[in-house]
Amino acid sequence: MYTAAITGTGVFTPENVITNDELVVAFNAYADKFNAEHAQEIEAGTIKAKSHSSSEFIEKASGIQNRYVMDKSGILNPDIMYPQLRQRSDEEPAIMAEMAVDACNKALAQAGKTAADVDAVICAASNMERAYPAIAVEIQDLLGIQGFGFDMNVACSSATFGIQAAADMIRSGSAKAILVVNPEICSGHLEWRDRDCHFIFGDVATATLVEREENAQSPYFKIRSTRCATQFSNNIRNNNGYLRRSRPDGVKDRRDMQFMQNGRKVFKEVLPMVSAHMANHLEDEGLESQDLKRLWLHQANKAMNDFIGKKVLGRAPIDGEQPNILQDYANTSSAGSIIAFSQNSDDLEAGDIGIICSFGAGYSVGSVIVERA
């Protein structure tokens, strides 16, 4: 039995930023255009007029200020309102694979390792660009890794579930070093024309190198314990899939083929689930909340994170104890807690303990207790 360790992380951040103000200008232009085009139906009461969005609401309701995206112009064009990502030929790398390779190279560099040291790739994300071959196998090929790769999807919890899968393989000895990579093109499954959620997501890719502790060559985090839990819910759902391309009546523009959520219910139901999960995980590890130096939480909503931090710690988190990155990146699905970890963990000292915790559709919640070596 080996001990698993996180020896490197990497973040790929797209070049394009969209501020709340830019997003709201585009949305409101779209809403005005829609209302003008449907003036008669709106007047007759058969169609509801679209209301304006506002930057103030977005920041107050979510804590989000900006988001990075793979394509900005399509999203901000009121006549388009989705990312226009060129369809690549089979000879070109998938967009997800390209983002993932950048994040993986950064994780390898931090760990002082090369592709030759790695024997598996897990691509864990909330959407895959194609059905098969697995994106992970393409990433493996692009990096020149000998071994194997596979894709997995647990929506926003994909990264922590992927880390548990990797840690289990490391512990058992079936692999020596595994890249868990989370390329998230959330802009592709967001309905930018829906005021209730148009501000929620951004794009990014994160990578985590999980190795045998004995092979670590640079400062690292020992994985003390991992825990995953799921409980079925329809409150965050996307019906897109290979059997559901279009409605029987041929209408292709189906709202349910994109991200849908009942945000208020999610807020209410996920909070107790996550707080209890973290408290039980800590207790079973013989840890108390005061043993935690840091919480790296899923990045969906600031109020949600404030609540969870307070519940787990029994007091309001102090500055830096529970870092948020969603003001800059928005919700990046599975990648959020790993961005927070990657950007806010170097200062911890030997023996310091922290918890990475993600949560989302499923419902799903995954936690990883780490200790700075």
Ligand code: COA
């Ligand atoms: N601009 C201005 N007003 C808006 C708006 C926007 N973009 N979107 C909604 N509103 C309005 C609503 O119409 C509503 O008005 P009403 O009170 O007159 O009906 C009001 O603001 C509140 O809307 P609501 O959607 O209930 O907001 P909320 O406070 O619940 O916040 C979320 C919305 C999505 C930010 C919040 O519910 C949330 O974060 N939930 C959890 C999300 C989550 O973690 N999801 C996981 C995804 S992986």
